[in-house]
Amino acid sequence: MLRITSPANEKVKRVRALLEQRKARQAYRQMVLESPRLIDEALRFALRHPDYRLAFAFYAEPTPRAQETLARLQAAGVPCYEVTPAILRMCTDAETPQGLIAVAPIPELPWPAAPTFLLLLDRVQEPGNVGAVLRSAAAAGAEGVLIPPGTADPWHPKAVRAGAGAHFVLPVRRISWPELPQQVEGTALWLATPEGERTYWEVDWREPVTLVLGGEAAGPGPQVRSLPHRTVRIPMARGMESLNVAVAAALLLYEVARQRGWGRVAGSEGG
Known part of the structure; x- marks a missing residue:
């Protein structure tokens, strides 16, 4: 023994x-x-x-x-x-x-050759939130998640627990800031912010996109904002300033999936 x-x-x-x-x-x-x-x-x-x-x-x-x-x-x-x-x-x-x-x-999953649905987590510092977002991203059919400097380790034990198996199906890639432009090339960059120019159901998510979620306090940082981008918001009742990043991610990710007909194609509606 x-x-x-x-x-x-x-x-x-x-x-x-x-x-x-x-x-x-x-x-x-x-x-x-x-x-x-x-x-x-x-x-x-x-x-x-x-x-x-x-x-x-x-x-x-x-x-x-x-x-x-x-x-x-x-x-x-x-x-x-x-x-x-x-x-x-x-x-x-x-x-x-x-x-x-x-x-x-740590699983080494292949990165998609020409991705059309990416997620970038910028300065999300709570590992449990990172894991919860990965879980929603995997369920909504995202093709990959980018982790730049300043975001919690996606392989932290809390992130792995909150991911509930997402780490085994969803490619996750750490990147440096100089690598960012190349990683999102060919996709429209949409930053989720409280003051976003469009509500999340008004955006045409059927085009190749990279959705950027930032920390709850400050949102996406200057490195992401320096690239050509547009902003999207989740409307909230008066007096509320922000949502938990994992909740916001689920709303946005599933709107992307809904517009693309992913749930109907995958037969996952109601599950």
């Missing part, structure tokens, strides 16, 4: 680093999966991509749901280590841990 009892174990240190340090996630190209559902998504991704293999898993007093996933991990040949409950608590910050975590490679 594979068992770890010491917090000084190198694998325990690896998990802690991946949880706490962006530079560790970038260096190792790995992330921590903190629920059976996410681990199952990773295992399904591995079936479609033979070169993708989970690194290892920790378990301690797993729930019945986690035991099912643990059995699938073991059947797939993933090294699974029993750890003490105290060590497992050190290796997750999930509010309701289920007794099982795994370390997996």
